[in-house]
Amino acid sequence: MLKKEINxxxxxxxxxxxxxxxxxxxxMPALLAEELPENDSPPVRVKLLSERMIAFRDSLxxxxxxxxxxxxxxASLWFGRNEASxxxxxxxxxxxxxxxxxxxVPSEADNSSFCQxxxxxAYPLVKxxxxxxxxxxxxxxxxxxxxxxxxxxxxxxxxxxxxxxxSNWLQAFEGGIDSSHVTFLHSxxxxxxxxxKGAKGNDYNMNDTKPFFEVADxxxxxxxxxRRNAEEGTYYWRITPWVMPxxxxxxxxxxxxxxGHFWIPIDDENCWxxxxxxxxxxxxxxxxxxxxLEGRGVHSKNIPGTYRPVANLDxxxxxxxxxxxxxxxxxxxxxxxxxxxxxxxSMGPIVDRTKERLVPADSxxxxxxxxxxxxxxxLRDEGVTPPGVDTAHHHVRxxxxxxxxxxxxxxxxxxxxxxxxxxxQTTV
Amino acid sequence: MxxxxxxxxxxxxxxxxxxxxxxxxxxxxxVVALDGGAVGVARRVAQHPWASAxxxxxxxxxxxxxxxxxxxxxxxxxxxVLSVELDRADVVVxxxxxxxxxxxxxxxxxxxxxxxxxxxxxxxxxxxxxxxxVAALRPHARVLLPSADESDVTELLTALRA
Numbered sequence: 001m002l003k004k005e006i007n008x009x010x011x012x013x014x015x016x017x018x019x020x021x022x023x024x025x026x027x028m029p030a031l032l033a034e035e036l037p038e039n040d041s042p043p044v045r046v047k048l049l050s051e052r053m054i055a056f057r058d059s060l061x062x063x064x065x066x067x068x069x070x071x072x073x074x075a076s077l078w079f080g081r082n083e084a085s086x087x088x089x090x091x092x093x094x095x096x097x098x099x100x101x102x103x104x105v106p107s108e109a110d111n112s113s114f115c116q117x118x119x120x121x122a123y124p125l126v127k128x129x130x131x132x133x134x135x136x137x138x139x140x141x142x143x144x145x146x147x148x149x150x151x152x153x154x155x156x157x158x159x160x161x162x163x164x165x166x167s168n169w170l171q172a173f174e175g176g177i178d179s180s181h182v183t184f185l186h187s188x189x190x191x192x193x194x195x196x197k198g199a200k201g202n203d204y205n206m207n208d209t210k211p212f213f214e215v216a217d218x219x220x221x222x223x224x225x226x227r228r229n230a231e232e233g234t235y236y237w238r239i240t241p242w243v244m245p246x247x248x249x250x251x252x253x254x255x256x257x258x259x260g261h262f263w264i265p266i267d268d269e270n271c272w273x274x275x276x277x278x279x280x281x282x283x284x285x286x287x288x289x290x291x292x293l294e295g296r297g298v299h300s301k302n303i304p305g306t307y308r309p310v311a312n313l314d315x316x317x318x319x320x321x322x323x324x325x326x327x328x329x330x331x332x333x334x335x336x337x338x339x340x341x342x343x344x345x346s347m348g349p350i351v352d353r354t355k356e357r358l359v360p361a362d363s364x365x366x367x368x369x370x371x372x373x374x375x376x377x378x379l380r381d382e383g384v385t386p387p388g389v390d391t392a393h394h395h396v397r398x399x400x401x402x403x404x405x406x407x408x409x410x411x412x413x414x415x416x417x418x419x420x421x422x423x424x425q426t427t428v
Numbered sequence: 429m430x431x432x433x434x435x436x437x438x439x440x441x442x443x444x445x446x447x448x449x450x451x452x453x454x455x456x457x458x459v460v461a462l463d464g465g466a467v468g469v470a471r472r473v474a475q476h477p478w479a480s481a482x483x484x485x486x487x488x489x490x491x492x493x494x495x496x497x498x499x500x501x502x503x504x505x506x507x508x509v510l511s512v513e514l515d516r517a518d519v520v521v522x523x524x525x526x527x528x529x530x531x532x533x534x535x536x537x538x539x540x541x542x543x544x545x546x547x548x549x550x551x552x553x554x555x556x557x558x559x560x561x562v563a564a565l566r567p568h569a570r571v572l573l574p575s576a577d578e579s580d581v582t583e584l585l586t587a588l589r590a
Contacts, residue, residue, distance in 0.1 A: 217575040313435040360548040360571040
């Protein structure tokens with residue numbers, strides 16, 4: 001249960017809101033690099049933190065993320081012509097470079113300096129891995145570029161997708177640290193999904209449906225450990241890292257690629273779910289990459305030409321009651337990602353947390369909300385940089401491991417949950 | 429098709445039609461301080477206005493380690509009996525700062541397991557003493573927060589509507 005004012009504090013991310021200011025402390029995914037595939041490719045509408053922008057890649061390969069609307073009459077630059085190192089408004093020909101600086105106003109005299117005084121709001125846009133990242137905060141405080149492992153391994157080792165989720169970012173993110181739903185909602189996926197099935201850890205998962213939980217602080221956020229009975233005298237641990245504000249990883253299964261998410265607010269009632277898979281020491285196989293392209297694992301099958309899932313709230317997520325009845329899919333919805341989004345979107349665009357009835361197994365969520373609240377207030381009241389901005393906090397991994405009952409997962413897994421380039425993941 | 433007959437009913441406007449029934453306290457919580465350091469925390473947290481939470485101090489355990497041998501007191505000093513305290517309880521939150529309360533935790537954990545009562549453990553502080561407390565609580569707390577602070581106790585109980 002959260003008080004309404006705390007729910008509002010954590011779910012509102014527009015400009016000038018405390019949580020919005022916190023998101024503006026971080027480099028965050030703005031769009032996939034595939035959306036701007038080549039120089040002078042068509043501009044793309046981008047809405048983040050309730051701000052509407054246009055992303056484009058100019059003739060020299062520079063990326064820009066600028067206010068969507070022309071300074072002249074407010075027309076959308078999505079209709080613009082991306083040409084000769086700038087984006088030109090189709091209405092009256094005003095032209096802007098990647099910094100938002102107006103560089104041409106055709107109606108003015110040739111030697112006019114008028115355009116020098118016209119500049120649209122612009123944010124940096126940088127390609128790292130498969131993602132174009134932006135930082136929407138104070139330019140004087142621009143942090144170091146992101147160092148997440150999935151974005152820095154070789155291209156053949158990583159794959160990232162995104163999907164539109166019609167809910168506030170917080171309820172989507174909370175699913176990422178909620179280990180106890182996996183045994184139910186995703187039980188079909190553990191048996192059927194090519195990117196999940198076949199791991200020894202799945203047996204432990206399914207044989208013990210009442211895990212114990214440990215929620216441990218980390219410098220960047222939390223580690224949530226879920227412990228299940230394994231062989232005599234041992235526990236099977238699944239360790240989920242969360243780094244503020246919205247990076248999580250799913251504990252690995254066998255030699256499958258590791259995966260995780262970012263949840264990025266579009267506005268207060270929509271977010272992007274960025275989903276990545278990578279293997280730290282080998283290339284993804286053709287079969288793995290194909291499965292990801294088909295929307296298996298943590299990815300989604302999207303409507304061609306869009307990032308909206310084929311199964312969405314307008315078609316009841318293609319609910320299959322026969323699949324539900326037989327248990328092929330526990331909820332009757334196909335796919336890990338859509339199983340999550342269907343239930344999270346059903347809660348309403350911003351779930352009313354004053355009416356929740358949480359249980360101790362929700363301690364990871366309770367603790368994460370508390371840490372978010374404290375960080376937001378510390379930033380607002382004292383200007384304290386929140387956890388997760390420091391790139392040292394990016395060097396985390398999830399892990400799955402069998403340990404003797406007497407061992408603490410945090411003591412035994414310090415290396416396992418640290419992203420050391422070139423070392424394999426710790427997995428069962 | 430009526431909007432409320434399909435998933436598109438997940439709009440802010442449709443949320444207004446959700447049944448708005450009052451929510452009773454969800455948890456009859458018992459909060460047990462397992463050592464001297466935890467007692468002060470329990471006393472301060474107990475001053476908040478809780479719906480049905482009861483706060484207890486475990487002062488030790490008689491030889492044999494059975495639940496009946498627990499030396500238990502209410503936070504106001506009145507003697508208490510575990511079996512009475514657990515009657516109608518549905519969650520027990522144990523607070524520890526060191527491993528001195530390990531035997532008490534074990535007895536409480538066993539009693540809760542028999543009665544189907546959920547257990548949570550919060551270990552306050554860092555370092556060797558808290559590590560020992562974590563090890564002592566791990567077998568008996570279905571949910572364990574090993575690096576908790578005082579606000580976590582309040583936060584957990586608030587979230588549980590205790």
